[in-house]
Amino acid sequence: MTTDIPAVECEELTYRFGDHRAVDGVSLRVVPGEIFGLLGPNGAGKTTTIRVITTLLPLQGGQARVFGVDVDRRKMEVRRLMGYVPQQLSANGALTGRENVSLFARLFDVPRRERRDRVAESLRAMGLEDDADRITSAYSGGMVRRLELAQALVNRPRLLILDEPTIGLDPIARSGVWDRINELRETTGMTVLVTTHSMDEADAMCDRVALMHLGTLRAIGTPAELKAALGGDATLEDVFRHHAADALDNSLPQGGFSEVRTTRRTAGRVG
Amino acid sequence: MKYAPLAVPQGASADTGLFPVRRPPAWRQYPSRVAALCLVELQKMRRDRTELLTRAIQPALWLIIFGETFSRIRAIPTGSVPYLDFLAPGILAQSALFIAIFYGIQIIWERDAGVLTKLLVTPTPRSALVTGKAFAAGVRALTQAVVVLLLAALLGVAMTGNPLKLAGVAIVLLLSAAFFSCLSMTIAGLVLTRDRLMGIGQAITMPLFFGSNALYPVALMPAWLQVISHANPLSYEVDALRGLLIGTPAHLALDFTVLIVSVVLGVTAASALLGRLAR
Numbered sequence: 112m113t114t115d116i117p118a119v120e121c122e123e124l125t126y127r128f129g130d131h132r133a134v135d136g137v138s139l140r141v142v143p144g145e146i147f148g149l150l151g152p153n154g155a156g157k158t159t160t161i162r163v164i165t166t167l168l169p170l171q172g173g174q175a176r177v178f179g180v181d182v183d184r185r186k187m188e189v190r191r192l193m194g195y196v197p198q199q200l201s202a203n204g205a206l207t208g209r210e211n212v213s214l215f216a217r218l219f220d221v222p223r224r225e226r227r228d229r230v231a232e233s234l235r236a237m238g239l240e241d242d243a244d245r246i247t248s249a250y251s252g253g254m255v256r257r258l259e260l261a262q263a264l265v266n267r268p269r270l271l272i273l274d275e276p277t278i279g280l281d282p283i284a285r286s287g288v289w290d291r292i293n294e295l296r297e298t299t300g301m302t303v304l305v306t307t308h309s310m311d312e313a314d315a316m317c318d319r320v321a322l323m324h325l326g327t328l329r330a331i332g333t334p335a336e337l338k339a340a341l342g343g344d345a346t347l348e349d350v351f352r353h354h355a356a357d358a359l360d361n362s363l364p365q366g367g368f369s370e371v372r373t374t375r376r377t378a379g380r381v382g
Numbered sequence: 383m384k385y386a387p388l389a390v391p392q393g394a395s396a397d398t399g400l401f402p403v404r405r406p407p408a409w410r411q412y413p414s415r416v417a418a419l420c421l422v423e424l425q426k427m428r429r430d431r432t433e434l435l436t437r438a439i440q441p442a443l444w445l446i447i448f449g450e451t452f453s454r455i456r457a458i459p460t461g462s463v464p465y466l467d468f469l470a471p472g473i474l475a476q477s478a479l480f481i482a483i484f485y486g487i488q489i490i491w492e493r494d495a496g497v498l499t500k501l502l503v504t505p506t507p508r509s510a511l512v513t514g515k516a517f518a519a520g521v522r523a524l525t526q527a528v529v530v531l532l533l534a535a536l537l538g539v540a541m542t543g544n545p546l547k548l549a550g551v552a553i554v555l556l557l558s559a560a561f562f563s564c565l566s567m568t569i570a571g572l573v574l575t576r577d578r579l580m581g582i583g584q585a586i587t588m589p590l591f592f593g594s595n596a597l598y599p600v601a602l603m604p605a606w607l608q609v610i611s612h613a614n615p616l617s618y619e620v621d622a623l624r625g626l627l628i629g630t631p632a633h634l635a636l637d638f639t640v641l642i643v644s645v646v647l648g649v650t651a652a653s654a655l656l657g658r659l660a661r
Contacts, residue, residue, distance in 0.1 A: 187507075217414065
């Protein structure tokens with residue numbers, strides 16, 4: 112049965128950069144069909160965890176599987192199962208939206224006779240059909256993000272991995288991106304693994320969340336469970352502060368701002 | 383329905399507990415990735431025709447000023463072949479070299495912009511990605527070569543009209559641009575920044591060019607430079623181009639062998655270092 116195999120399964124996942132343990136023994140399971148949020152302050156190890164799952168970084172310690180497929184030994188199969196949208200807003204600005212999506216259709220071996228329709232379908236699902244033949248350097252940040260989703264979807268992945276999908280976007284573009292993600296989940300049953308800083312978004316959109324801090328998992332559950340555990344009328348923001356309090360005091364001098372600034376800058380530098 | 387259901391069948395296969403994933407045979411990946419990335423290169427070039435013209439200025443100066451002058455003073459003995467005819471294949475090779483040797487900048491840009499990350503998460507082996515990029519550089523070099531060839535024809539260079547030989551010229555240019563762009567991507571994987579790659583690219587272009595037979599016959603060089611010239615893939619490229627275009631005696635079998643082996647080595651080196659750009 113489908114539900115027996117987790118969409119993502121990590122066991123004691125560990126990753127070091129030199130002496131620094133970026134991910135330190137993370138174990139988690141993402142159930143097929145859910146929107147799973149990985150939360151945590153900057154430097155918590157969210158992106159590193161995702162980069163191991165997406166095969167971008169080699170597996171150093173522990174295990175990770177996507178729908179039962181080992182990310183270390185069967186990289187190509189894992190890649191065929193998922194769509195990935197990295198944190199940085201990026202598109203090839205010299206190409207049109209349609210050309211950008213077409214490239215990914217080819218790289219994912221979408222059969223030639225289906226390619227045109229699948230590209231159009233992805234663009235339509237992301238509300239980009241009217242702008243498909245414009246050069247993407249003229250796209251707004253929200254449009255580039257939806258284009259990236261279209262690129263990730265053209266393969267019809269079973270698992271969609273989104274790293275800070277709404278960072279650097281204005282509130283309208285944010286809700287636009289989340290609306291599309293929700294629509295997709297409803298129509299396809301796709302599993303979504305998402306990292307975010309935004310507790311409001313996580314509370315509203317995620318079925319379950321995991322809180323990461325300094326490379327380890329501090330809490331995991333539905334937003335309601337985590338809030339209830341803290342008692343009273345706690346918000347997810349309070350849960351976040353409770354589990355990562357020391358990080359909020361210390362993280363800024365280590366480049367908390369610069370990370371956001373880099374993303375903002377690249378948002379304006381597509382092409 | 384706004385979006386079609388998943389193409390991959392729901393449910394695991396009984397024996398492995400894994401989802402069957404439709405996959406074309408591995409051998410087809412290389413040509414399909416190369417085709418996809420060459421197509422992107424063509425799409426980009428279609429919108430930037432000015433580059434084709436600005437890049438034609440330098441070879442034009444070499445042919446018109448250097449070529450015409452040295453033809454007149456007869457300083458370089460080229461036997462029965464006029465010097466301008468001798469020079470034209472060398473300049474053709476040079477224009478391809480200039481495009482290819484800075485191609486690694488594109489991969490660094492793609493890394494910085496986050497595009498490379500997304501390419502690396504597609505089911506594309508790193509060597510297929512590098513091969514695709516290398517031949518995309520070749521496609522760009524070929525369009526430039528057409529401009530240089532037209533220019534040479536205008537200046538009265540007597541070139542072959544044999545379509546087979548012209549196809550040979552195209553293949554030599556493709557292979558050479560592929561090799562030099564792999565060299566560039568290898569350096570990109572080592573230095574990781576655009577500025578350093580620009581510096582190194584500029585530092586090696588002229589030695590490669592002057593240390594080859596592009597401007598003068600190898601026999602004229604001092605012995606030590608002859609040794610360097612024999613280790614320089616550009617010399618084999620020019621030898622083949624000259625033989626095919628102008629009809630001078632050439633060692634085509636050796637030239638093609640050297641170029642093909644260089645491309646294989648270049649792809650291997652560049653793909654081994656691509657991971658450094660991915661971190």
